[in-house]
Amino acid sequence: MSDTPAEAHGHEHPKHELSHYAKRIYAIRDLLLEKGVLTEKDIQCQVEYQEARSPANGSRLVARSWVDPAFKARLIAEPKAACAEMGIDATAINEFVVLENTATVRHMVVCTLCSCYPRPILGRPPDWYKSFNYRQRAVVDPRGVMREFGLNLADDVEVRVHDSTADIRYLVLPLRPKGTEGRGEVELAKLVTRDSMIGVMDALSAVPE
Amino acid sequence: MSRGHHDVGGLPDAGAIEQSEHQLSDWEILADAVNQALGARGIKRTDEMRRAREEMDSETYRDMTYYERWIASIETILIEKKILTKDEIDRRLAEFEKEWGEP
């Protein structure tokens, strides 16, 4: 029985070089297919679902919120419905909460117990979000973490760290950068980085090169 | 009883946040997809998988990479639910390793 790889675009290693557990998933997959527990389509659907999800979805939500106050109000009040308006499928999230940053309040999100993350909106979390260092430090030293990402906040700004321990998934709505009046949504979305929607930094202040 | 090895919020001696990212390997994408597919079919719950990882030996837990831990917990839960056996997995892996050649 051959191990046809999933139709993915991952980095390919020769299989005999993989670690023990890395190899094992091929055996597990093969057996699950053989026994009819899963189908090839089941697996392929998940690969495609995940590939369709990226921070670009979140950036679009944020950019629209910046230009359209009524949309922003809907995004905060009923996030899943607001996502649906923009063709973003957030139905896999059990309960979705949007955290709005202001001049005096910044939010940051972590999952200290594992790596809970709003995957249906933003795609897979970055490696650092899943790291022990982030999970250990975010709740006790959020300002230190933010400094590493280039964000220095004054003492009179309130930092609110959310530890996402249950079924709630959080998305930070970063502050609109100064001097961006008159810019359109597409331009504005370029300023909204993934890391600004996790809350370790603010949105960019200029379009990246 | 004491705090689990996964329960790391506030533990001291954490270092700088390593911000470099790695492109996922095929096997990691597959692990992710199998995990999600098992959930979509109602075969396992996210909390069962988390519990399986929490019950792992602490040293093993810290030594494994993120997706290796996922694969270990997928295996644990499938065996627990008598969907697969460890023997079957071992045997199928041995067949594949013959195909793949020597490391």
Add this chain to the structure above:
Amino acid sequence: MGRAVSSPASKFKPGDRVRVKFEDRPGHIRTPWYIRGKTGWIERIHGDFLNPESLAYGRDGLPKRTLYLVAFNQADVWGRSAGPSDKVLVDIYEHWLDPAR
């Protein structure tokens, strides 16, 4: 932060001061160690969810438990706070909370 689910049967309401139980219980617990025994207040009622402690062992997670967003002053959790009004907020199930003064 969006409409909170109003749950007439919920034990706590926003503003109530609560203390997280300090228990060392076996099993799959989603109340982090660092917050156990700490005192904060209810920010939001998230609604009722299946109990992960039961789901983790293949059980059905019923009856659902009320989940709260509980806020804590950083200084009250760690004994220090870099910013004077900094906070940590945790999603905690009702059965892990006691009323506090």
